Amino acid sequence: MPVPEYLKGLNEAQSEAVNLTDGPVLVLAGAGTGKTRVLTTRMAHILMNRKAQPWEILAVTFTNKAAREMKERVSGLIGRPVEGWWVGTFHAIGARILRSHAELVDLKPNFIILDVDDQMRLVKQVMEVHRIDEKKWPPRSILSVIQRWKDRGLTPDKVSDAEGQGLADGLISVIYSEYQERLKTLNTVDFGDLLLHCLTIFSNYPDTLEIYQKKFKYILVDEYQDTNVSQYLWLRLLASLNNNICCVGDDDQSIYSWRGAEVGNILKFEKDFKGSEVIRLEQNYRSTPHILAAASGLIAKNQGRLGKSLWTGIEAGEKVSVRGVWDGEEEALITCDEIEIRKKRGQSLEEIAVLVRAGFQTREFEDRLINLAIPYRVIGGPRFYERMETRDAIAYFRILLSDQDDLAFERIINVPKRGLGKASVQALHEVARKQSIPLFSAAREIVDTDELKPRARNALSTLINDFDRWRANLDSLNHAEVATIVIEESGYTEMWQNDSSPDAAGRLENLKELISGMEEFENLQGFLEHVSLVMENEENVSEEKVTLMTLHSAKGLEFDTVFLPGWEDGLFPHQRSMDEEGVSGLEEERRLAYVGLTRAKKEALVTYAANRRIYNQWQNALPSRFIDELPPENIDLLSELGELSGGSWANNEAVLSRDISSKPQSFGNIQPYNRINKINRDGLVIEQDSEDTFVEDASSNFEQGNRVFHQKFGYGKILNVSGTKLEIEFDKSGVKRVMDSFVEAV
DNA sequence: CCATGACGCTTTTTT
DNA sequence: AGCGTCATGG
DSSP states (O other): OOOOGGGTTOOHHHHHHHHOOSSOEEEEEOTTSOHHHHHHHHHHHHHHTTSSOGGGEEEEESSHHHHHHHHHHHHHHHTSOOOSOEEEEHHHHHHHHHHHTGGGGTOOTTOEEOOHHHHHHHHHHHHHHTTOOTTTSOHHHHHHHHHHHHHTTOOGGGSOTTTTTTGGGGTHHHHHHHHHHHHHHTTEEOHHHHHHHHHHHHHHOHHHHHHHHHHOSEEEESSGGGOBHHHHHHHHHHHTTTOOEEEEEOGGGOOOGGGTBOHHHHHTHHHHSTTOEEEEEOEESSSOHHHHHHHHHHHTTOSSOOOOOOEEOOOOOOOEEEEEEEEHHHHHHHHHHHHHHHHHTTOOGGGEEEEESSGGGHHHHHHHHHHTTOOEEEOOSOOGGGSHHHHHHHHHHHHHHOTTOHHHHHHHTTSSOOSOOHHHHHHHHHHHHHHTOOHHHHHHHHTTSSSSOHHHHHHHHHHHHHHHHHHHHHHHSOHHHHHHHHHHHTTHHHHHHTOOSTTHHHHHHHHHHHHHHHTTSSSHHHHHHHHHHTOOOOOOOOSOOEEEEEHHHHTTOOEEEEEEOOOBTBBTTBHHHHHHHHHHHHHHHHHHHHHHHHTEEEEEEEEEEEEEEETTEEEEOOBOHHHHHSOGGGEEEEETTSOTTTSHHHHOHHHHTOOTTOOSSSOSSSSOSTTOOEEOTTOBEEEOOTTTTOOSSOOOSOOTTOEEEETTTEEEEEEEEETTEEEEEETTTEEEEEEGGGEEEO
16 A cells, blocks of 8 residues: 555655554654644544544644644544544643533533633632732732633532642631632632543543543644643543553653643653653754753753753854844844845845843844844733623623623723712622622612612612613624623723824724624623634734744744744843742743744744843843753854853852852842842943942952953043943043943953 | 722733 | 722712
8 A cells, every 4th residue: 555645745654643643642842843743644544544433532732833734734634624622722632522411510501711810819819718918929920820720620529628738827728619619609619620520520420521532533632742731631521441552742842831731741651651651852953063062061051851862964054143232222132133144135024033031121122123123022921801891891792691690780880981880780789799600690679779879770770670671682782792782782892992102002903803703602691602702813914024023933833044042040030930930930931042042944043131120120130041051063152242162150159150040140039139239231230229349259350450351442441440330541541330241350 | 898009910812 | 011900989
C-alpha cells in the first residue's frame, strides 16, 4: 500500500508519533519541532483509517485559536470538512458535557458562565456577610486562592483544614463553600467549575462517566505541560477505558504555573499512564543553529527537566545579539531603528516581533514606532467579552433570559444612570433576602410600595416594564433584533453617544459588532456561551505590522526577527517571581526566556538597560543573569556601556555572586526606591533622593582621586564616591555627578 | 445620588 | 505617573 499523501515528509519520530495510535503516548515536542503537525496528522490518520468516527475523537487545547487551527489543518489533510468531532478548549468541552448533565450538580442546563467581574462581586458579597476586612484580605487574592483550589480539583469539602489556615481570618474555606452555594443558587458557574463539576459528576455517577469513556475512543491533548490537576484528572478519567490518549507538550515551555498549571503532569506521565510510550521530537525546523544553541544552553541550567537535545538541519545564521543600553528610551530607540532598517531592506513587518516580560514595557516602543511611522499591533489587553460595553450589553441579555440573574441585574440597574443608586439597590437586596426571591422579583414588589423615593420608584418601574416588553418581543422577533431594541431603548447606546471620551466611538463599534455576531446563532443562549467562552478580538489584517506582546502570549508563535528587550535582573527574571516562588520561580522565568529565544527563526536580539524608570522611579539594574547563562560562542556582545567583562558591571559584586536573594539595587516593589538616582543617558545624575547619600549593598569600585574617562565628558578626576555615584571633576566640563557604570578607569 | 479627592497598587493570562 | 477603589461632602 502506498504511503498516503498526508503522511509524507514526516521525520522518523513524527511518523512514530502519528502511527502509534493505540495506548498512551507522550510526545515531547521541543520548540519548533512540528508538534501541531504531529497532532493534526495523527488525527487525520485515525480518521482516514476508520479507527474512529469523528465524534469518537476528543481533542483538547487551551485556546480557541489552537482549536480552530487544528480543525482547519485536519480538514485540509483529509481533504474535506469534518463534522461532529469534539475539538475545543478544555473549558468549551467541559461546558458541553456539563450542559448535558447539569441537573446532577444542581444546575439547570441553561446555566450562565460568569465573567471575572461577576465572580469578584460574588466573593465580595460573601466576604461582607462574614465581615471580612477587604483591606486586609483583598477579594482578588481570595478569589485567586479559590481558583487555585479549583485548578487542583478541590471542591469545598475536599479542601483540607490546613489549607487556608491563615487566610481571611481562617474563614476562607467557608467563603469558598458559600461562594459555590451562591453560584448554584444563581444557576451560574465560573470557569473553574466547567471542569470541576465534570469531575464531580464523573466520580458520583459512574454511568455518566462511562458514556464518555466509551464514546471517546481517542483522546488528543495539546500543550500538556500547561494542564492543571483538574484537567489532568478529567483526562485520566475519560481515557481510562480505552487508554488511547496522546499528549503533546514541552516541559521546557511550561510558563503558567502561576495560574495552576502543573509541570508535574508531564513529568510523571509515564507513571500515570501505564504502558505509555514517550516520543521525543528533537529536530527543530524553525531556528538557526546559534539561536537554538543559545536557547538550549540557557534551558540546560534548569533542574528537573525531562531533557531533550534539539538539533536543526538549518545551516548558517547569525549569533544571538546581546546589547546593553543606557535606559529604556534608548533601548526603544535602538530597537526601532533596527526595525526600520529591516523594513527598508524589504523584510515584512509581520515577521518582526518585540517580546517583553511585562505589559508596561510596550509603551516606549509604541512611542518610538509612532514617531517612525512604523505600523504595529499590541497583542493583549482586554478580550472582547471583558470590555465594559460587551459585559453591560450581555448583562441585559442575561436578564432577558432569566429574571433570576441577580448579578446581571445589579450590573445594569443603574447603567445608564437612572437614579437607582446604592440606597435603592440596598433596599432591593433587603426585600430579596427577606423573601428569598431574586432581585428582579423584589423590584416588582418594591415598586408597589412606597419604600423608595418616587423618583427611584418610577425609574425602577420603567425598567421592569421595559424588560417585560423586551421579553415579549423575543416571541415575535429574532434575538438580534430584540438585542438591538434592548440596547437602544434602555438608553445604553445613547449613553455612549453622549460620552465625549475618546474611546466612546470604539465602544459603539464593539456593540454593533456584538449584535451582528449574534445573527449566526440559533438563540441568545448559544450566543452568550459563545461570547464567554470563544469569542475573540478580531483584527483587520489590512496592513503589515510589527507585533508587540508579552513573552507569555508569544508562546506557539514564530517570527524571523525577535527583539527581546528588558533583560535585566529584577525585570527579567522578575523580582516578584523570585521572591514569591524562589528557585522554581526563577526556573519558570528561565523557561520564559527559552520560549522567547525559540520564537526566532533567523534573528534574536536581546537588550538590557542600565537604567529603567518603573512607576516613575529611576532604577539602575544589572544585566539579566540569563545573559550570563547564554553560551558565549553563540552570542554577539555589543555593549554601549563598555564590555560586560572588564567593565564596571562585571566587577560589581552583585554580579559575581548572584543568587536569588541578591536583589539588584532594588527592583522589587517591596523595598522603597529611595536609593535610586535619576540619571540621564550620559550617566549624569539629574535627580537624587535627599537621603540617598549611601548605598549599602552596591559599592563602587572607584576611589577618590582615580582618573576616569566618560564617553561624553571626557577625562576627569573623582572627587567623591558615594555608593555607585561618583562626583567627578572633568577636565573640560567641570564637576558633575555621574553613575559609576558610565565611566571607565584610566 | 454623584462628583471629587485621597489612597494604594503596580508580572505574566485563558477561558 | 497613572489608574482604579473608596470615603467624604455637596
